[in-house]
Amino acid sequence: MMLKALLLQNWYQLSDPALEKQLARDLLFRRFVGLDISESIPDHSTFWRFRQQLEKRGLMEPILGEINQQLIEQGLYIKSGTVSIVGASVIEAKQCRTNKDKEGNPTQDPEADWNVKAGSDGKRKSTYGFKAHINVDEDGLIKATDFTSGSVHDSNCFTGLLESDESAVYADSAYRSKKHDDWLSAKSIENRLTKRAYRNRPLTREEKGFNQTHSGVHSTVERVFGVLKQHYGMAKAHYMGIKRNRTRFELMCVAHNIKRGLSIKQVSCA
Numbered sequence: 001m002m003l004k005a006l007l008l009q010n011w012y013q014l015s016d017p018a019l020e021k022q023l024a025r026d027l028l029f030r031r032f033v034g035l036d037i038s039e040s041i042p043d044h045s046t047f048w049r050f051r052q053q054l055e056k057r058g059l060m061e062p063i064l065g066e067i068n069q070q071l072i073e074q075g076l077y078i079k080s081g082t083v084s085i086v087g088a089s090v091i092e093a094k095q096c097r098t099n100k101d102k103e104g105n106p107t108q109d110p111e112a113d114w115n116v117k118a119g120s121d122g123k124r125k126s127t128y129g130f131k132a133h134i135n136v137d138e139d140g141l142i143k144a145t146d147f148t149s150g151s152v153h154d155s156n157c158f159t160g161l162l163e164s165d166e167s168a169v170y171a172d173s174a175y176r177s178k179k180h181d182d183w184l185s186a187k188s189i190e191n192r193l194t195k196r197a198y199r200n201r202p203l204t205r206e207e208k209g210f211n212q213t214h215s216g217v218h219s220t221v222e223r224v225f226g227v228l229k230q231h232y233g234m235a236k237a238h239y240m241g242i243k244r245n246r247t248r249f250e251l252m253c254v255a256h257n258i259k260r261g262l263s264i265k266q267v268s269c270a
Contacts, residue, residue, distance in 0.1 A: 002042070002050045003063070004033040009047070010255040013233050016044035051251075055243050060250035061145075067254055068143070071261045076268075077141050079163075083192075084135045084143065086161055086171040087221035088154040089229075090115045091245070093129040094237045111242040115150035129237060132225075132249050135161040138217065140224050141260055142253045147246035159183055168192050170218040194218065228252055 008029055009019045023029050023041045030037065054060055071077035093112035101107055108128060116126045133146040133154070146157040154174045162169060166189050173196035184191045192214045195207040203211070228234040232252040237245045 001033045001035065002047070005042070005047065006051065006251055007255050007258065008032060010232055010252050011259065013231075016047045019047060020044045051244075051247055054251075055247040060247055060254070064142070064145070064250065064254050064257070067257050067261075068141070071141065071257065074261070074265065076261045076264050077137070077139070081165065081167050082137050083168045083170060083217070084137070084162055084166045085218060085221045086133070086135050086158060086169065086175060087218075087225065088131050088133045088157070089225040089234070090117075090127045090150055091130045091132055091234060091249070092127055092236050093150075094240055096128040109237070109240050111149065111240075112237075113149040113151035130242060130245055132228075132234065133157040133161060134221065134224065134253070135163075136221050136224050138220060139260070139264055140220055140227075141257055141264075142224065145250055145253055147242065147249055149242065155180065162189075164189075170214060170221075172218065192217075224256070228256060232256065 005019060005023065008014070008022070009016075012022070014022060020041055020043055023033065023035065027037070035041070054063075068077055068079070072079055093109040095107050095109045096112070097108070099107045112129050114126055114128050115131060116124055118124055127150060129150045131148050131150050131152055131154075133148065134142050135144040136142050143163065144161045146161060148157065154172075155177060158171065158175050158180055164187050168190035169184060170192045171194070173194040176193045176196050180193065181191060184193075194211050194214070195203060197203045225234070232255065234249065234252060238248060239245050
């Protein structure tokens with residue numbers, strides 16, 4: 001019941017108090033979580049404590065695995081031999097400004113860090129926060145996740161997100177290195193990481209063609225991040241500290257996969 005309530009919270013972007021109010025007055029919410037009309041509603045502090053238990057016991061990875069297993073059993077998600085598309089996105093910290101409290105202590109989240117990258121306009125953009133890492137399949141279902149401070153380079157989480165039995169792996173040029181090329185080769189996984197240019201060595205016509213050919217598949221991970229930011233509020237952290245925000249992000253991923261699986265099922269049955 002509590003997990004279903006947190007799924008509703010993510011689908012409708014509700015705070016804990018708002019979730020409590022919605023369960024009290026919405027019969028469809030009650031029906032979804034399995035609460036009879038005569039049963040009392042958990043208060044908002046109960047949702048908070050339950051989320052803390054998920055975090056403390058490390059239950060979110062097994063829950064995502066269980067959801068994906070149920071999608072496999074329904075023929076909506078193919079696990080073995082598929083492609084993996086890896087990407088990362090920055091999440092701004094709840095307290096991201098360099099202010100100080102009344103005692104003169106910094107108010108920034110101490111577990112977050114600065115991420116600096118070049119924007120599409122060529123200008124360097126700095127964001128103080130965290131970084132979400134995901135591996136998705138071609139249908140946009142999330143296969144694996146990781147969550148770090150904003151300063152961690154994307155490539156540091158690359159192999160940890162993979163299952164080692166993929167037919168091919170897609171990722172942008174930030175992930176390309178000799179180490180990763182050798183790893184993929186040793187696993188007999190087709191390397192479709194975006195080719196990168198270096199100083200005094202621009203991309204050849206063949207390399208540009210390679211990037212263009214595979215850019216459509218690679219964009220799948222960006223679309224998933226777009227959905228998580230627009231419909232689940234991923235762009236901004238809601239809590240202080242990396243563990244609580246990791247749990248919130250992992251709940252988003254579970255909610256996303258359930259909804260995405262339903263969409264795939266509706267299309268296949270049409």
